[in-house]
Amino acid sequence: MEIFKKLRGMRDILPEEIERWKKIENVFIEVSELFGFKEIRIPILENKYLFERGIGSNTDVVMKEMYEFKDKKGREIALRPEATASVVRAYIENQIYNKEKITRFYYYGPMFRYDRPQKGRYRQFYQFGIEILGGKHPFFDGESVQILDIAFKRLNIENFIFLINSLGCKNCKGKYIEEIKKYFLANINVLCEECKIRTEKNPLRVLDCKNNSCRAILNKIPSILDFLCIECKVHFENFVNFLERFDINYKINPKLVRGLDYYTKTVFEVVPEKEDIAIAGGGRYDNLVKEIGGPDIPAVGFAVGIDRIVPLIKEKENKNNEIIYFISLGERAKIKGFEIMKKLVEERIKVEMDYEDRSLKEYLKIANKTGKRWCIILGDNEIDRGIIILKDMKEGFQEEIKEEEMIEKIKERIK
RNA sequence: GUGAGUGUAGCUCAGCGGAUAGAGCACUGGACUGUGGCUCCAGGUGUCGGGGGUUCAAAUCCCCUCACUCACCCCA
Numbered sequence: 001m002e003i004f005k006k007l008r009g010m011r012d013i014l015p016e017e018i019e020r021w022k023k024i025e026n027v028f029i030e031v032s033e034l035f036g037f038k039e040i041r042i043p044i045l046e047n048k049y050l051f052e053r054g055i056g057s058n059t060d061v062v063m064k065e066m067y068e069f070k071d072k073k074g075r076e077i078a079l080r081p082e083a084t085a086s087v088v089r090a091y092i093e094n095q096i097y098n099k100e101k102i103t104r105f106y107y108y109g110p111m112f113r114y115d116r117p118q119k120g121r122y123r124q125f126y127q128f129g130i131e132i133l134g135g136k137h138p139f140f141d142g143e144s145v146q147i148l149d150i151a152f153k154r155l156n157i158e159n160f161i162f163l164i165n166s167l168g169c170k171n172c173k174g175k176y177i178e179e180i181k182k183y184f185l186a187n188i189n190v191l192c193e194e195c196k197i198r199t200e201k202n203p204l205r206v207l208d209c210k211n212n213s214c215r216a217i218l219n220k221i222p223s224i225l226d227f228l229c230i231e232c233k234v235h236f237e238n239f240v241n242f243l244e245r246f247d248i249n250y251k252i253n254p255k256l257v258r259g260l261d262y263y264t265k266t267v268f269e270v271v272p273e274k275e276d277i278a279i280a281g282g283g284r285y286d287n288l289v290k291e292i293g294g295p296d297i298p299a300v301g302f303a304v305g306i307d308r309i310v311p312l313i314k315e316k317e318n319k320n321n322e323i324i325y326f327i328s329l330g331e332r333a334k335i336k337g338f339e340i341m342k343k344l345v346e347e348r349i350k351v352e353m354d355y356e357d358r359s360l361k362e363y364l365k366i367a368n369k370t371g372k373r374w375c376i377i378l379g380d381n382e383i384d385r386g387i388i389i390l391k392d393m394k395e396g397f398q399e400e401i402k403e404e405e406m407i408e409k410i411k412e413r414i415k
Numbered sequence: 416g417u418g419a420g421u422g423u424a425g426c427u428c429a430g431c432g433g434a435u436a437g438a439g440c441a442c443u444g445g446a447c448u449g450u451g452g453c454u455c456c457a458g459g460u461g462u463c464g465g466g467g468g469u470u471c472a473a474a475u476c477c478c479c480u481c482a483c484u485c486a487c488c489c490c491a
Contacts, residue, residue, distance in 0.1 A: 005482080008482085008483090059489090060488075060489045060490080061489075061490075064416075064488095064489085065489075065490085081490095082490095082491085111491080113489090113490075113491090115488095115489075115490075116416080116417095116486095116487090116488090117483090117484090118484075118485060118486070118487095119484085119485065119486090120490095120491080121489095121490075121491080122491095125490095125491065126491090127491060129491095194488075205489090208489095209488095210487080210488090258490090259489060259490060260490090269491095270491095277490090277491085278490070278491060279491070280491070281490080281491065303491060304491070305490085305491025306491080307491075308491060309491095327450095329449070359448090359449080359450095360449045360450055360451095361447085361448095361449080361450065361451075362451095363450090363451085364450055364451035364452090365451050365452085366451085367451065368451040368452055369451085369452090375450095375451090377449080377450080379449065381449080389450095391450080391451090393451070393452085396451090396452090
């Protein structure tokens with residue numbers, strides 16, 4: 001018999017880990033909602049060209065990491081590699097810009113990229129993200145960063161830093177690209193193979209190449225920050241001032257470019273200190289809405305990699321100890337026991353029962369091993385006397401409780 | 416897509432040409448008949464990832480393949 005195994009890059013998240021996931025999700029949802037964000041749920045499948053147009057057809061994400069296929073009618077479909085393009089599509093399709101000036105969305109769900117799996121990287125991974133549509137003021141950028149900062153701190157993640165940069169608008173970004181392209185062409189023989197291609201297709205990407213010979217010539221390259229037009233420059237300064245004013249731990253990195261084409265002006269990444277894996281990333285995308293067929297509307301947002309946050313959360317509480325383990329001995333006790341169990345459930349008390357015929361000793365072993373603190377023991381003796389036994393596994397203490405007083409007493413004890 | 420490492424009991428691993436493949440933990444039963452954890456005793460733990468080759472002899476060496484892990488690329 002063939003044993004089926006999960007697909008490469010996929011994973012099962014088991015109950016003992018779920019508590020941490022839920023905690024993280026809830027913190028991000030809560031903080032976002034406090035800032036007036038509303039949830040949007042978008043499809044996992046989209047027209048493949050939405051991503052090509054939105055993210056950029058020369059990006060790695062689109063070129064080699066997209067799960068794509070044809071459906072039964074031959075339509076070109078892709079599993080979303082990220083959510084921004086979909087959110088913007090929904091924003092345009094539902095004409096939300098006609099309903100409000102500023103739209104604040106948050107989303108949460110699985111994304112798919114056909115990557116080689118490794119630490120903190122999966123083919124199905126989970127992102128929480130926000131998008132603010134309709135605002136061009138740098139404080140919207142600041143707000144995004146602020147939400148991340150508050151959420152991470154609430155999760156007791158302390159040692160992280162925001163790497164920030166500005167890519168400028170269409171004009172200054174374009175001028176800068178021209179400039180560095182000329183420079184790279186002049187030094188083309190020094191560049192690695194990859195970067196020779198990048199010089200043609202996406203010169204910005206050469207900036208964060210880790211190859212030594214490429215890095216050597218990058219030292220002499222002008223900073224993009226010196227190419228910003230007045231508007232972009234002021235925008236960036238205001239953004240930085242915001243970070244200063246609100247005590248955000250940040251560092252300007254003029255080489256930070258990011259792999260998605262739609263970014264303009266502000267870009268940022270959150271990196272835990274002493275690690276070079278980004279746990280969140282985002283920035284402004286003032287041209288994207290127009291690019292995929294909507295009106296000319298500026299926007300900013302971020303995405304957090306939940307898979308990468310989970311290992312940073314320490315606590316691992318055992319939630320099992322709040323479930324009462326109901327031990328019923330014999331057939332009579334099973335029926336009577338289920339009656340009692342139902343009453344407990346109606347009172348919102350967590351309880352579980354094992355209906356197999358086991359000895360009391362075995363039941364207690366199981367309770368102990370699975371970390372239960374409380375057991376209810378019910379056998380013929382107890383039924384005849386109209387009582388139940390409530391046992392505290394932790395203290396090794398047990399008491400007889402009259403059935404009529406049961407709910408009240410149990411609530412009191414297990415509180 | 417490129418490179419490196421690892422696949423042996425349910426788990427963590429040892430064994431690295433030689434006999435019937437081992438340890439700890441976990442598991443099952445008993446000492447203890449309706450009272451767990453501690454202790455002691457007894458016991459299954461196995462296609463040695465899969466296929467092929469070399470050899471008198473392969474878990475061990477070689478080739479192929481698959482899976483996992485890590486790194487590069489890129490990203491969350």
